[in-house]
Amino acid sequence: MPPLGLLLFILLTLVCLVQLYYYGYFFRRLAFYKEPAPRQQSLQHPVSVVICARDEAGNLTRNLPGVLLQQYPTTNEVIVVNDNSVDESRYVLAELQKTYRKLQIIELTQEAKLIDGKKFPLSIGIKEARHEVMLLTDADCVPATEHWMFRMQDAFAPGIEVALGYGAYHKQPGVLNKLIRFETFHTALQYLSYALAGKPYMGVGRNLAYRKGTFLRNKGFASINHIPSGDDDLFVNKVATKENTTVVIDPDAFTLSAPKQSWTEWRKQKARHYTAGKYYKAGHKALLATYTATFLLFYPLFIASLLLFDWRLALIPFLSRLIVQGIVWKKAMTRLQEADLFAIYPLLDLWMFFYYLVFIPTLWKKPGKWK
Incomplete structure (x- = not known):
């Protein structure tokens, strides 16, 4: 039987090769993505924007005008479902409606029994929408530009039923902001790259x-009504296919959200989101689990190989992964306008090891409520 050190080095090499496969087959697709050739004439579909809000008076005041002021010449409407708010949301929306005639307000005053999360209010908004193409975002989000609506709807060529966009976070000082934005980038690197590879598995409601x-x-959400989260990723996981799904990676089509301001708030948010992962299709869970497992194994195996084998040989898989990762992350971060994070990318990679250790156990916890 080979010595323990050699076995650990062989495992490290195998884990590194799996990681390099993900970078070479999946993640390079986002990093080196080329915009499709422009059409001779852009599409201009009638659009319904649907936003659910509960006790979001401040966010509606700050962000909703950015949706209402979109530069889009074709028929469009903005539907806000005010879901049992007890703050000033009703009055904020009423005032905005006086200025913006295309704003439609749906007031919900009763809770839906046995339907968790925002799926019920979102379903109401969608069913009331007058147009076929629906653009979804959250009350705490604002379009990055006045061309968001145009860029997103332009993705709906014949046969396209789902368009996945990027929901970024505002850049602010501090370590927490960088970690939140990096985790958001890392998630987008996966779901956008998988979609480009013909394996769409999720989208973000932002x-x-x-x-x-x-x-x-x-x-609608009939099959997932019992799950508090999942109105975005689980629905996409159910309906998206290689043929009917596209991505929109134009910076004009991004949205921006205010990040959480404390570690506790962010941890609760991410724990709620992760509970939906166990309901993904088996093939998607296998792909995601393999990537995560090899990510978690890489650093322990590297350290063990340094200590119990030849440290010079152990550096070969470590540096190979680091270099390939750096090339892909640099290009992808630039594309998603997160290039400022690249300066500390080795530290962010190490951070993800501890991040997975913290959040993987939440897959088996009972989800919390939306609000």
């Missing part, structure tokens, strides 16, 4: 679009 007909044909 910036997502699909056809109303797709929603109705798949009976």
Whole structure:
């Protein structure tokens, strides 16, 4: 039987090769993504924007005008479902409606029994929408530019039913802000790259679009109504295919959100999001689990190989992964306008090891409530 040190080095090499496969087959697709050739004539679909809000008076005041002031010449409407708010949301929306005629308000005054999260208010908003192309975002989000609506709807060529966008966070001082933005980038690196590889598995409700007909044909959220989260990623996981899904990576189509200001708030937010992962399709769970498992094994195996084997040989897989990762992350971060994070990318990679250790156990916890 080979010595323990050699076995550990062999395992390190195998884990490194799996990681390099993910970078070479999946993640390079986002990093080196080339915009499709422009159409001779851009598409201009009628659009319904749907936003759910509960006790979001401050966010509605700050962010909703950015949605209402989009430069889009074709018919569009903005629907806000005010879900049992007890703050000043009703009055904020009423004042905005006086200025913006396309703002439609739906007031919900009763809770939906046995339907967790925001799926019920979102379903109401979608069913009330007048147009086929629906653009979804959150009350705490603002479009990065006045061309967000145009860029997102332009993705709906014939046959396209789902368009995945990027929901970024505002850049602020501090370590927490960098970690939140990096985790958001790392998640987007996966779901956008997988979609480009023909394996779409999720989207984010901060910036997502699909056809109303797709929603109705798949009976909305009926199969996931018992899960507090999942109105975005689980629905996409159910309906998205290689043929009917596209991505929109134009910076004009990004949205921006205010990040959490404390570690506790962020941890609660991420724990709630991770509980939906166990409901993904088996193939998607296998892909994600393999990547995460090899990510978690890499550093312990590297340290063990340094101590119990030849440290010079142990550096070969370590540096190979670091170099390939650096090339891909640099390009992808630049594309998603997160290039300032690259200066500390080795530290951020190490951080993700501890991040996974903290959040993987939440997959088996009972999800918390939306609000």
